[in-house]
Amino acid sequence: MEIYQTNQLRIYNSLSKSKEDFTPIVPGKVGMYVCGPTVYSNVHLGNVRTFLSFDLIYRYLKHLGYKVRYVRNITDAGHLENDADEGEDRIAKKARLEEIEPMEVVQRYTVDFHQVLQRMNFLPPSIEPTATGHIVEQVEIVKAIIAKGLAYVVNGSVYFDVIKYNKEEAYGELSGRDIEAAVHQTRSLDGQSEKKNPQDFALWKKADDRHIMRWPSPWSDGFPGWHLECTAMSTKYLGETFDIHGGGMDLKFPHHECEIAQSKAYKGVEPVRYWMHANMLILNGQKMAKSTGNYILPNELFSGENQLLGRGFSPSTVRFFILQAHYRSVLDFTGPGLEASEKGYVKLMEAFSKIDSIASGDKDTLDIKRWKQQCYAAMNDDFNSPVLIAQLFEAVKYINLLLDQQATLTAATLADFTSTLTVFVLDVLGLQDERKDKRSDTLSGVVDILIDLRNEARDNKDWALSDKIRDQLATLGVQLKDGKEGTTFSLQ
RNA sequence: GGCGUCGUGGCCGAGUGGCUAGGCUGGGCUCUGCAAAAGCUCCUACAGCGGUUCGAAUCCGCUCGACGCCUCCA
Numbered sequence: 001m002e003i004y005q006t007n008q009l010r011i012y013n014s015l016s017k018s019k020e021d022f023t024p025i026v027p028g029k030v031g032m033y034v035c036g037p038t039v040y041s042n043v044h045l046g047n048v049r050t051f052l053s054f055d056l057i058y059r060y061l062k063h064l065g066y067k068v069r070y071v072r073n074i075t076d077a078g079h080l081e082n083d084a085d086e087g088e089d090r091i092a093k094k095a096r097l098e099e100i101e102p103m104e105v106v107q108r109y110t111v112d113f114h115q116v117l118q119r120m121n122f123l124p125p126s127i128e129p130t131a132t133g134h135i136v137e138q139v140e141i142v143k144a145i146i147a148k149g150l151a152y153v154v155n156g157s158v159y160f161d162v163i164k165y166n167k168e169e170a171y172g173e174l175s176g177r178d179i180e181a182a183v184h185q186t187r188s189l190d191g192q193s194e195k196k197n198p199q200d201f202a203l204w205k206k207a208d209d210r211h212i213m214r215w216p217s218p219w220s221d222g223f224p225g226w227h228l229e230c231t232a233m234s235t236k237y238l239g240e241t242f243d244i245h246g247g248g249m250d251l252k253f254p255h256h257e258c259e260i261a262q263s264k265a266y267k268g269v270e271p272v273r274y275w276m277h278a279n280m281l282i283l284n285g286q287k288m289a290k291s292t293g294n295y296i297l298p299n300e301l302f303s304g305e306n307q308l309l310g311r312g313f314s315p316s317t318v319r320f321f322i323l324q325a326h327y328r329s330v331l332d333f334t335g336p337g338l339e340a341s342e343k344g345y346v347k348l349m350e351a352f353s354k355i356d357s358i359a360s361g362d363k364d365t366l367d368i369k370r371w372k373q374q375c376y377a378a379m380n381d382d383f384n385s386p387v388l389i390a391q392l393f394e395a396v397k398y399i400n401l402l403l404d405q406q407a408t409l410t411a412a413t414l415a416d417f418t419s420t421l422t423v424f425v426l427d428v429l430g431l432q433d434e435r436k437d438k439r440s441d442t443l444s445g446v447v448d449i450l451i452d453l454r455n456e457a458r459d460n461k462d463w464a465l466s467d468k469i470r471d472q473l474a475t476l477g478v479q480l481k482d483g484k485e486g487t488t489f490s491l492q
Numbered sequence: 493g494g495c496g497u498c499g500u501g502g503c504c505g506a507g508u509g510g511c512u513a514g515g516c517u518g519g520g521c522u523c524u525g526c527a528a529a530a531g532c533u534c535c536u537a538c539a540g541c542g543g544u545u546c547g548a549a550u551c552c553g554c555u556c557g558a559c560g561c562c563u564c565c566a
Contacts (some may be wrong), residue, residue, distance in 0.1 A: 329506090
């Protein structure tokens with residue numbers, strides 16, 4: 001019996017704009033596709049927020065017992081900086097600026113992306129396909145769409161005929177756009193365009209002479225349109241209709257709208273059951289974006305080498321900060337907000353690390369069953385991590401009461417409490433106890449000696465000496481805590 | 493201009509038609525040689541104006557404001 005059989009997950013579907021009961025196409029299995037990064041520069045914190053949202057979703061689906069195939073692509077084929085027919089692609093531009101090969105750009109920033117995600121304890125996806133590795137599949141889709149009469153060739157480039165498609169299907173169903181109105185509003189501003197209508201988008205672009213990344217096709221040596229790769233890779237690995245498609249809110253239009261159109265033109269079926277969109281991370285009141293320079297890089301955040309914050313914050317702290325907001329809410333990134341999260345996070349992990357030293361009693365004075373249900377209820381309600389975290393702080397209160405022997409749990413209940421808390425802290429939220437890395441046996445032994453010496457001094461009422469030991473250790477970041485059961489310490 | 497999201501206490505951030513999320517900060521108390529930690533406790537908000545309702549922060553309308561998309565962006 002898997003957990004999902006007793007937990008009805010509800011997911012907000014961007015397509016229906018409402019929360020729906022989640023039922024996978026194949027019982028017990030989930031196919032999930034998430035639009036990955038274009039690897040032309042360092043991954044920034046806003047990108048991380050989106051991927052973290054889906055890491056949480058992936059983790060919880062797995063915890064529920066689903067067999068999940070999670071596909072997250074790497075966009076390593078450059079796409080044009082704008083929709084004009086002329087233009088340089090981002091990766092090629094970066095290669096020219098840094099005087100390296102386009103594939104060196106791709107490699108450099110793919111490695112950066114993976115390093116950042118690993119530091120923040122992301123689970124790797126099941127498949128991480130690249131756009132350039134699926135050119136053949138993309139060409140096949142273009143052929144099929146042309147054969148259906150929904151795309152046309154101009155000077156070696158292929159464009160999707162949005163107007164024609166819209167006669168049978170609803171272009172704009174995801175983003176709530178009325179394409180007919182848009183067509184009438186738009187005057188043809190530049191007569192240079194090869195496109196029949198400004199709303200049409202490229203499936204294949206003929207490469208000009210300076211375009212280095214190019215592949216042969218029936219129409220020209222060129223490169224695929226941006227939206228095509230996701231259709232090719234999602235269809236290949238997850239089938240023509242799959243369960244969940246995710247990405248950032250800013251990809252809703254045009255990217256995801258075009259994906260729907262391509263898939264329907266290609267296979268004739270609705271490609272995705274549940275569309276999920278993570279909201280933006282805001283910095284200085286504006287969206288974080290590479291193109292505007294308003295962003296902060298994760299590594300700068302960890303090291304403290306940035307202009308916004310005076311010091312660094314650990315990867316887990318950043319992870320915790322982001323998870324304290326719901327994935328569909330705009331999250332405001334601020335220094336004070338991070339500091340508040342850090343304190344809360346330390347408090348949570350401090351309590352969590354002490355759970356093993358709780359002794360069981362002969363009766364339950366806390367309602368652990370109800371607490372556990374509320375943890376699940378939070379996550380079942382569209383992955384509400386802030387509410388889950390609120391429940392975890394409830395658990396912190398329980399732990400302290402138990403340690404203080406103001407509450408008791410039977411051995412069986414205590415075991416259930418411990419395993420549930422462990423699952424949610426480590427497996428679902430993906431938090432790590434970073435303090436353990438810093439605490440070595442040697443350090444513990446040395447501090448224990450000092451605690452003994454201090455206790456001797458205290459017995460002799462030599463407060464000057466005992467306070468000196470305590471204060472000097474505090475200066476080094478070792479905080480002594482005098483409790484009923486003796487003195488313990490924690491690292492700051 | 494069009495489409496969409498949203499305006500919650502000192503700050504960050506959940507949320508439901510009636511039963512005070514949570515974290516951080518600040519005040520008080522307990523414990524303690526003192527402190528810290530821990531526990532208890534206080535500060536009870538929902539942009540504004542109308543409407544629906546026995547009752548709305550939660551539903552509807554309007555106003556004001558913020559943000560996102562409409563050209564590449566997670």
